[in-house]
Amino acid sequence: MGKTLTTLIKLEEKRVEDIQLHLADNRRAQDRTQDAIARWNIDAAAAFADGLADGDVRGMQAAGAFQHRAQTAMLALERDLTHLRDQAAALLEKLQAAYAAQKRFEILAEQQARAEAKAKAQKNQANLDEIGSRRPPKNTT
Numbered sequence: 001m002g003k004t005l006t007t008l009i010k011l012e013e014k015r016v017e018d019i020q021l022h023l024a025d026n027r028r029a030q031d032r033t034q035d036a037i038a039r040w041n042i043d044a045a046a047a048f049a050d051g052l053a054d055g056d057v058r059g060m061q062a063a064g065a066f067q068h069r070a071q072t073a074m075l076a077l078e079r080d081l082t083h084l085r086d087q088a089a090a091l092l093e094k095l096q097a098a099y100a101a102q103k104r105f106e107i108l109a110e111q112q113a114r115a116e117a118k119a120k121a122q123k124n125q126a127n128l129d130e131i132g133s134r135r136p137p138k139n140t141t
Helices: 001-054 057-134
Strands: none
Touching: 001 057
16 A cells, blocks of 8 residues: 555646746746737837827828737737636646645555554564563562
8 A cells, every 4th residue: 555655745746837838938928918018018109109290191090900900910919818817727626625635645655654663663572572481480489
């Protein structure tokens, strides 16, 4: 049973590690998405400012078209970000479950090791008691 528990613990450790890697990938994707949203905001504001600064009707129309395109892109990125956050929440739940399973197996292994140590101690004590009972009594004379 000890070897089985050790194997199960290793499997759960691997599962925890895999989930942690996926979670890290997810967080990096969230960061990239937030950076992209920020860049679109900056670019849209700059295009609008440039369009107004020129005072040219065509420049203002182009800036307005760019702003519309930027808003569309940012909405898509916001949806992606929401999806990534939902995935992260699901991964965190999986991670908690994997940690719990790993801990259960570790506790079982610890309990088994204590039971085996206790059984060994009892066996050793029984052997010592048997040896002691076979010895002839000491002469006190």
